[in-house]
Amino acid sequence: MNQENSNSAGTVELRGVSYIYGRGTPFEKKAIDNINLTFEPGCITGLIGHTGSGKSTLVQLLNGLLKPDEGRILVDGVDIWDEPKKQNKLRFKVGLVFQYPEYQLFEETVRRDIAYGPSNMKLSGEEIERRVVESAKFCGLDEELLDKSPFELSGGQRRRAAIAGVIAMEPRVLILDEPTAGLDPMGREDILGGMRSYQRARNSTVIIVSHSMEDMARYSDRIVVMKNGRVEASGGRTEVFSRSDMLIGAGLDVPQITRLWEILKGRGIELPDDVFTVERACEVLLDLLRTDLQTVKGR
């Protein structure tokens, strides 16, 4: 792995951060209200919340696109607004993939588009090429697609190319704002699975904004729930997803399996709490049902 990356951590801390839109106008709105939160490296954090809960404002604050009105944001212990002239460096450290990033592709070939970020980092041609190939792989893009025009790609492939462009900058913190919106189930799995392997390979901090409780139950380690600009809950996935009332109160849903689990428990079946995905539910039910099953077919 890259030298520079291996010794820099990727911890993001928010201390008393507030952000107000339209300050001094009749539309003044506190989008982020006194948030204290830490994102740690080595895990995927799912950021969930209703529309207007402040998720997108929060991610824009994290990579310095917006400046907090109050409070501080620290990346690896350094306040990102201490030296505004070094903002560039921050952007290299904290990569943000916007919603519908496929509309931002502009180069003639996919290869050149992915290389755009690293080229601005004054890296050698060899290093850039290595990064392009590697990021394309993480995003599940075949190498043969690299020399095509982005316009020859399908929507899902374009989305992956755009994500690869951010990954190629090897940010310590990778933030994705609804990376799977509008994709079919297979496309969703490809991207989230790719982000999981990326996070493991680099031990980086990954933050994913999502509206899909099922996807987050499957792919995140920690969950942060936002409501009206505040953090409503944060913690491990078991801790958060077992609080259905809180989730619904925050305008969200619970994973489908959680609903089933609640019905089963309500009808007197004893079951463990940490079940939010089909895979895990299947394991638990098999244990319950298998006792006298003679033959069990492997999958």
Added chain:
Amino acid sequence: MKNVCFSYNTEDGRPTNQVLKNITLTINRGEFVAVLGHNGSGKSTLAKLLNLILLPDSGSIIIDGKEVTSPDLSDDEVYETRRHVGMVFQNPDNQLVATVVEEDVAFGPENLGIPPAEIRARVDKALELVGMSEYRRHSPSRLSGGQKQRIAIAGIIAMLPDCIVFDEPTAMLDPSGRAEVMNIIRMLNRDRGITVLHITHNMNEAITADRVIVINDGELCMDDTPRRVFSQVAKLHSIGLDVPQVTELLYELGLCGVELPVDVLTYEECADLLIRKIEEKK
């Protein structure tokens, strides 16, 4: 639709691969039909053909007994057909044109040349139907995604269509926005008798449909009740689609040797089955 084929043209006019291949399909008045298919399967193309935004390369489209793809149709008749089949798209921001909610809803009927007094009545009625009357003087830009989508739907309703094609209308919304929009779509179908074609990637939105159509690589691949379609788990997986998680769970248990029927769509049905099975084991 009778034997409809369609391909897009590249910039230099060459046709690309066929996006829709020989589709023959009847949507009945008053039906709620969900359309599933992976990205690029041809679902949205199908929708655009129904509304004559696109014209088929071959085959014909017949709406209320009238062949709307016939070459000797006048422009006026094409416009009239478009009025019958409204469309709501994925991104609400691309569909709202005015700076005030009620002006936006009035945009469609204005273009149809409806007299102002009637436009007023239609706009009020449409906003009431989607539950957005109190926002009539607001700016659409300050509404939530679900609210914007409801305004977009009101704009279509104000044109009094018989059929509305929804192209992934909930894809960009949060769970409560999704629920808001789905409730309105179901209400329009149930109470107003509007034929609904609902394109979605969300399998749970499809289970309440009367009928589910699956498009794969431009071909009509399944056309049946939700229960029968979703019980074909392996087939759906093979074309890149999911089933509701309760169905998936029963299917996976089946693969591991626990025999359970998979034609189950709701949480309660699934719970009933599992409890019966657990009690049998005791």
